[in-house]
Amino acid sequence: MAKRLMLFLAVAFGIGLTGCTASADQQRTDLSVFIASSLNQPMEEIAKAFEPTANGVKVILNAAGSQTLRMQIEQGADADVFISADERHMDALLYKGLADTPSVIAYNRMAIIADKSADIKEWHDLAKKGIKIALAHTDVPAGQYTIDVLDAIEQDQPGFKQMVLNNVVTYEMSVKDVAQKVLMGEADAGIVYVTDIPLTGDHQARLIDIPNKYNITSQYLAVAMKDSKHSDAAKSFIEFILSDDGQKILKRYGFTPISEN
Amino acid sequence: MRPIYVFAALMVSFLMMPLVSLLAKTPIHAYSIGILSSPAMAAFRLSFLSSTVSAAIIFILGTPLAYCLAVKKSRLHRMVELVVELPAVLPPAVAGIALLMAFGRQGTMGAVLSAMNMNIPFTALAVIIAQIFVSAGYYIKAARSAFESIEPAIREESLSIGANEWVMLTTIYMPMVVKTLISGCMSAWSRAIGEFGATMIFAGNLVGKTRTMPLAIYTAMQSNMNTALGLSVIMLMVSAIVLLLSRQLTHSVS
Numbered sequence: 290m291a292k293r294l295m296l297f298l299a300v301a302f303g304i305g306l307t308g309c310t311a312s313a314d315q316q317r318t319d320l321s322v323f324i325a326s327s328l329n330q331p332m333e334e335i336a337k338a339f340e341p342t343a344n345g346v347k348v349i350l351n352a353a354g355s356q357t358l359r360m361q362i363e364q365g366a367d368a369d370v371f372i373s374a375d376e377r378h379m380d381a382l383l384y385k386g387l388a389d390t391p392s393v394i395a396y397n398r399m400a401i402i403a404d405k406s407a408d409i410k411e412w413h414d415l416a417k418k419g420i421k422i423a424l425a426h427t428d429v430p431a432g433q434y435t436i437d438v439l440d441a442i443e444q445d446q447p448g449f450k451q452m453v454l455n456n457v458v459t460y461e462m463s464v465k466d467v468a469q470k471v472l473m474g475e476a477d478a479g480i481v482y483v484t485d486i487p488l489t490g491d492h493q494a495r496l497i498d499i500p501n502k503y504n505i506t507s508q509y510l511a512v513a514m515k516d517s518k519h520s521d522a523a524k525s526f527i528e529f530i531l532s533d534d535g536q537k538i539l540k541r542y543g544f545t546p547i548s549e550n
Numbered sequence: 551m552r553p554i555y556v557f558a559a560l561m562v563s564f565l566m567m568p569l570v571s572l573l574a575k576t577p578i579h580a581y582s583i584g585i586l587s588s589p590a591m592a593a594f595r596l597s598f599l600s601s602t603v604s605a606a607i608i609f610i611l612g613t614p615l616a617y618c619l620a621v622k623k624s625r626l627h628r629m630v631e632l633v634v635e636l637p638a639v640l641p642p643a644v645a646g647i648a649l650l651m652a653f654g655r656q657g658t659m660g661a662v663l664s665a666m667n668m669n670i671p672f673t674a675l676a677v678i679i680a681q682i683f684v685s686a687g688y689y690i691k692a693a694r695s696a697f698e699s700i701e702p703a704i705r706e707e708s709l710s711i712g713a714n715e716w717v718m719l720t721t722i723y724m725p726m727v728v729k730t731l732i733s734g735c736m737s738a739w740s741r742a743i744g745e746f747g748a749t750m751i752f753a754g755n756l757v758g759k760t761r762t763m764p765l766a767i768y769t770a771m772q773s774n775m776n777t778a779l780g781l782s783v784i785m786l787m788v789s790a791i792v793l794l795l796s797r798q799l800t801h802s803v804s
Contacts, residue, residue, distance in 0.1 A: 357772065360772075360775070421672065423754070426755070426769065426772065428772040429772065457756070458671075458672035458754060458756060459760070460754075460769075462772060470754070473656060475650065475655055475671045475672070476672075
């Protein structure tokens with residue numbers, strides 16, 4: 290009796306571990322899409338628009354910093370589509386033979402987000418003594434782009450970069466957290482993607498433009514993973530992002546569509 | 551084989567698996583990277599100092615509270631117990647947001663603090679506050695049950711001959727259970743040194759200032775898995791040592 294109970298439990302445990310895949314509805318395909326965290330909102334909308342056009346495909350979004358996603362994939366996470374905020378992380382996966390040729394799906398650029406009550410009106414003000422700046426960590430793409438912007442300004446204004454870095458109170462591991470720290474009023478300013486600044490809503494932050502000559506253009510790259518079990522669905526999802534419908538949604542959230550760069 | 555042993559063996563092997571794998575998967579050279587790099591040293595120093603300060607503050611303020619909870623029972627006390635134990639079981643993200651709402655610039659105490667020219671978020675003080683908030687309950691709970699184990703007649707008699715509560719606590723109660731108090735402090739300390747979620751939200755992530763070991767591990771994971779592994783093993787060892795020491799203490803009591 291006890292033995293039989295044990296066997297039963299062992300089997301139950303085993304089924305639990307494999308995640309009940311056997312009982313999943315065959316009609317339904319769960320498409321696992323790993324997205325850079327800056328894409329979270331438009332991708333939710335794109336996924337919602339995509340699902341009715343794709344028979345039985347359900348898009349499951351996993352949003353995190355591109356580096357975290359890359360690491361998850363390298364450690365064996367089951368991704369069907371990977372959308373990265375920079376080429377570095379995409380290249381790493383291509384090099385390892387994990388992904389096919391990527392397509393550019395949108396562009397972005399950097400901007401300054403500043404608390405309205407802080408005395409920050411233009412980009413020079415980031416160097417003011419005593420203000421609190423939140424930046425993205427250089428290990429995430431936004432942090433790299435931030436350094437690129439500061440380096441470009443440094444060419445014209447020697448000393449600027451160091452003065453800004455002296456004001457930094459935190460290096461966040463996600464660019465969304467940089468915006469959040471400013472939106473909550475804990476930091477006076479930060480450098481984020483222009484798309485990270487809410488266009489509407491009740492918040493205390495303003496957007497300050499970074500002039501083109503200092504700014505960067507970042508690319509979002511999407512790829513279907515090679516060992517995806519749903520590669521058709523993965524490819525049609527990427528096609529949908531590139532379609533007029535997909536591009537329109539991205540544009541509404543402040544991204545630059547591929548046709549406009 | 552008896553099912554009871556099978557269940558027990560399943561449980562213990564499950565718990566062991568991640569710990570052993572962490573050790574097995576860490577290349578030898580990662581240890582030296584982990585220990586010797588200067589950001590790692592800064593993180594370790596910050597973690598060690600901040601959690602020690604936190605444990606000291608918890609000891610100083612928590613002991614009288616534990617005493618009150620142990621010797622006086624009323625409806626108010628039951629509410630206080632809830633307040634004491636709640637932060638320790640809250641999801642760390644909730645703790646972090648709650649701390650921001652209290653001590654952040656826009657928080658309920660924000661105006662008072664900025665009038666005093668104090669700014670807490672993004673400072674080592676924020677690290678300590680987060681640690682105290684999430685780990686105080688561990689010490690207070692341990693101290694309270696230690697005090698409760700003391701025969702109430704001792705207190706009643708001493709009070710009847712004119713001793714006051716403070717003298718009672720410091721000269722009778724605390725010496726009687728000193729080992730349990732120290733072991734309680736150590737478990738609060740080890741919870742504090744592991745604090746991650748509330749620290750990340752409330753204190754930020756800056757080398758040498760607010761980047762504690764758990765944050766350093768998380769940061770390292772973004773660029774160099776080996777460094778993250780090396781640091782994790784160090785934390786594993788520190789936790790094991792603290793646990794052993796504190797068990798040693800409580801065992802020699804009973």
